[in-house]
Amino acid sequence: MSALNKMILKLHFSMCLIVLFSIGTLAQEKPNVIIILADDQGNADAGFQRSPATLSTPSIDKLAASGVIFSQAYASAYVCAPTRAGLLTGRYQQRFGFYTANDSRVGLPLSETTLADLLQKEGYRTGIFGKWHLGIEESYHPLKRGFMDFYGFLGHGGHDYYNFSCPDEKNYECIQRNFKTVNESGYLTDILAKEACSFIKGNAEKKKPFFLYLPFNAVHAPLQAPEEDIKRFNTGNRNRDIQLAMIYRMDLAIGEVIKTLKEEGIYENTLIFYFSDNGGAKATSANNLPLRDYKQSVYEGGLRVPFVVSWPAQLQPSVCKEPIISLDIMPTICAILDIKLPTNKIFDGKNILPAIDGKLKQPLHEALFWDGAENRWAVRSGQWKLVFDKGAKLELYDLQNDISESRNLAAQNPDKTNELKLKYEKWRAEMKTPMGDFKKKNRKKNK
Template identity: 30%
Template sequence: MKIYKLLLGICLIIVVGTNTSCANNNKETVSSQKPNIVIIYTDDQGYGDVSALNPNAKFKTPNIDKIANEGLVFTDGHSSDAVCSPSRYTLLTGRYSWRTSLKKGVLLADGPCLIEKDRMTIASMLKEKGYNTAMVGKWHLQMQFEGEKGKGRNWSLPFREGPVEHGFDYYFGIAASMNFGILTYLENDRVLDPPVLYTKKKMDVTPRTYRMTPPYKKEIAKGHVEVAPSFNDELVLETLAEKAVAYINKSAQEAQKGKPFFLYLPLTSPHLPHCTHPDFQGRSNCGNYGDFMEETDYRVGQVLDALQKNGLEENTLVIFSSDNGAESNYVYQRDTFQHFSCMNFKGGKRDIYEGGHRVPFLMRWPKVIKAGSQVHMPVCQSDYLATIADIVGAVIPDNAAEDSYSLYPLMKHNDKDYNANRAVIHHSFTGHLAIRQGKWKLNMLRGSGGSLEPKLIEPKPGEALYELYDIENDPGETTNLYFQYPDVVKKLKQRITEIIKEGRSTEGEPQQFVKENWSQINWVKW
C-alpha cells in the first residue's frame, strides 16, 4: 500500500511538473509573440478634440478616451507637417516630406506617388517580418489612373503606385480628400465603381460645410471632380469602419497562431466636408463639427470592439493620431460653442505654430504600456517606423527612416535609452520650417506660414529675423525671445542647417535629398 502511494505521488509530481512546464512555455510563447499593430489616423483633428485631453470639450469621445486612459498620452506629440499629404508620407516612411520634391502644399488624387519606389515603409518593413498588412482609408499620396479627367478615362485598367506597391497586401479606400475628386472606392489596384459622373462642392446642403453628395452631373464643368454614381459622402466613415472590422475578423485566427497583422486606418474625418451619417446628426453640443467627431469616435470604437471580441486586445498596439491640427473653422467652434479644438495653442491647420501640428498622440498596448501613462517630451509621427522596427526586431538601413527615433523605451518607462535632446522639425503649408529642441522652438520665418494672419512678415532692418519661443513656459507662443537669447537662436539655426544638409536627423550616413525649388531655406549655403 505504501509503495502504491509512493508511486502515485511520483506520477502526480511528474504530471503537475509537465503541465507547469507546458504552461510556462505557452506563457513564454504568448509573451514573445509580436504584437498586432493598428494605426488610426484622423484628418484635421485638433488636440482639444479628444475629451480625455480637453475636459471642457463640447462633445464626448469615449472610445478615443479609452485609448488614452488605458495607455500612453504623449502630451507634446506632433505631426511632421501642418497639412495632409506631407504628414502621411512621413508617418509611413519615417522621413520628413520636405526632403522630397514636395516643398510646400499638398498633393492631388491623381499623379505619381510621393513615396519613392524602393523606399521602406512601415508596411513593407512589417511584411518582411512576416506580418499581414492592410490599409483601409484615405491615401492622398497620389496614385496614377489611366487617362485624363474629362478625356476618356479607362477605369477598367488597374491604377498604379498605390498602397499595394508600397508594402500593403490589401487596400480599400479612397484616393484623397473628397474635394480633390475621383470619388469612388478602390480595392487593391482596382476601381470598384467607375467615377463617370461629375460634381462640385455643394454649399446649400448642410450649414457651414460643403458637401459632395448627389445629384451628380453627366457633363464636366469648371470646378467639377469625378464621382461614381454610387458614392455618398455621409456613408464613407461607416464603410471604412466596416471594412476595418471585417479585416480584423478575418485576420484574427492567423494572428492568434503567430502571424500578426498591421492595419493602417486613415479616416476621412473631421476634414471637410462635415458629412455626418444621419444616425449622428444633431447629437452634439458643437454643431456639425461635434456631430462628425462623435461619429468618428463611434467608428474608432467599432475597431476597438473588434479587437476585444477576437481576443486580440492584450497584444495589439493601437496608435491614434491626426495628420495636422484643426481646420481654420476652429475659430467658429470656439466663438460659437466655446469649444477649443486647438486648446490654447496658437493657430491651426497649415500654421507653423503649435496649433498646426500639436495633435492627439496616443498609444495603447496592455501587455507593455502601463495604463494612465504620460510622456511630456516632444515626439513626432516620424518616430513610428523606428518604434515599430524596435518592437519587432527589424534592422533599419541607412537609407530609410532617416528622421525616426524609437519611442519604445518611453513606452516601457525606460527614459535613459531615449535621446531626450533630439530635435523635431515642423513644416508649414507655405514650406517654412521650425526646429524644436527641448523647451525651445525656433520658427525660421516671421508669421504663421499658413492660414493665421499675418501669414508672412518681411522683417525690416533691425527687426527679428525669426521667432524664438520657450514652449515650456509659453505654449501659446505669445512672446518672441529672439533678441533675449541670441545664443539659443544661433545653436538652433546651426542644428536645423545640419539636419537639412545631412539628409537625416538620426545617426548614420548622410543621405541624398531634393535640393531644387527650395526658396524657403534662404539661410542655408550649399
C-alpha cells in the same frame, strides 16, 4: 518519498512545463499592428486632451485610459500628405523632396521603403482602408507600396462623405477596392470602419498577424454628418455642430474596431497608434486650445496633435511628456518586432519605448524640425522653439512656460535664437530640393 508525493511532484513538474510553454508561446506571438489616423482633428477635440473635457469621445478616451498618452506629440507636417509620407517611411519627408500637399499628385518616391513593405516581408497581412494621398498613378498605388488590401480613395485632401459617384474610373476620388472602382452608399466614415472590421475578422480567423492602416478622411472638410448626429450639439455655430458630429461618428467607428478586436480575442496583443495628421483646421471650426493657430501653421496649433499608444498586453496606462513626432512610429514598430531598418537610408524616427519606460538618459530627439517650403519653418530643441512664419523676424518661445506661444523671447535670448537658427539651417541643407521646385525648373527647361 511516498508514491503519492512522487505523483504530486511529477504533476507539479508537468504543470510547470505547461506554464513555461504557454509563456514562451505568448512571448513569441507577433502583435497585430494598427495605425488609426484622424484627419485635421483639433488638439482639444478629443475628450482625454482636456480636463475638464470639452467634448465626449468615449472610444478614443477609453483607448487613451488603457494606453500611453503623449502630451507633447507632433505631426511631421502642418498639412496632410507630407505627414503621411513621413509616417510610412520613418524619415523626414523633406529628405526625399515631399514638402506640400500638392506633392501627393506626384507621389511617395518609389525609392522609399514603406512600413508596409517591411511588415509584409515579416509575414504580416497588410491593409489600408481610407485616404491614401501619396500618389495617384498606378505605380504609386498602395498595392504597389507594400499593402496587400486597399479600400478607399487615392487623393487628394477631402472626399464627399455621401456622394460616391465616379464618372471617370481613373478619377483619383473614386472609391476603390484594390484596383477596382466600386459603387457605395452610406456615410464614408462608417463604411471605412466596416471594411477595417472585416479585415480584422478575416485575419483573426486565419490566425495571421496583420497590419491595419486606417487613415480616416474624417474630420477633414467637407463638413458633412448625419443630421441626427448634428442635432446632438447646440453650440450656436452650425459649422462647429457639424464638426462635433463628424468627430462623434469617427469615435463610433473607432469603437467598432476596438469591439471587433475584443470579440476576436486579439485586443490584448494588438499594438494601436492613434493620432491626427496635423492640427485642426480653422475653416471647419476645430478647437486647438490652448495652442496657437491652426492647420497650415508652424505654431503649435498646426503641429501638436492628440497621440495615444495602446498595447494592453505590454504597456501600462501612463502619460509621457517626452516630445515625440509621427516619424517615430515606424522605428518603434520595427524595434518591437526586431525588424532591422534598411542601412542605405537615414531614419529620423526613434524608438519611443525607452521614453515610455522612463529609461531615457538624454532627450529622445535632440531637435525636431518642420518646413513646408512656403517660407515658414520651425525647430524645437528642449523647451525652446524657434519660429519663422513669413515674417521679417525670428520668434523664440519657451514652451515649458508658454504653451500658447504668446511671448516672443528672441530679443532677450539672442544666443539661443542663433543656436536654433543654425540647427535649422544645418538640417535644411541635408534635405532635398522640394518636388515643386524641381517641377518648376523642368517646365522652364522645356519651354
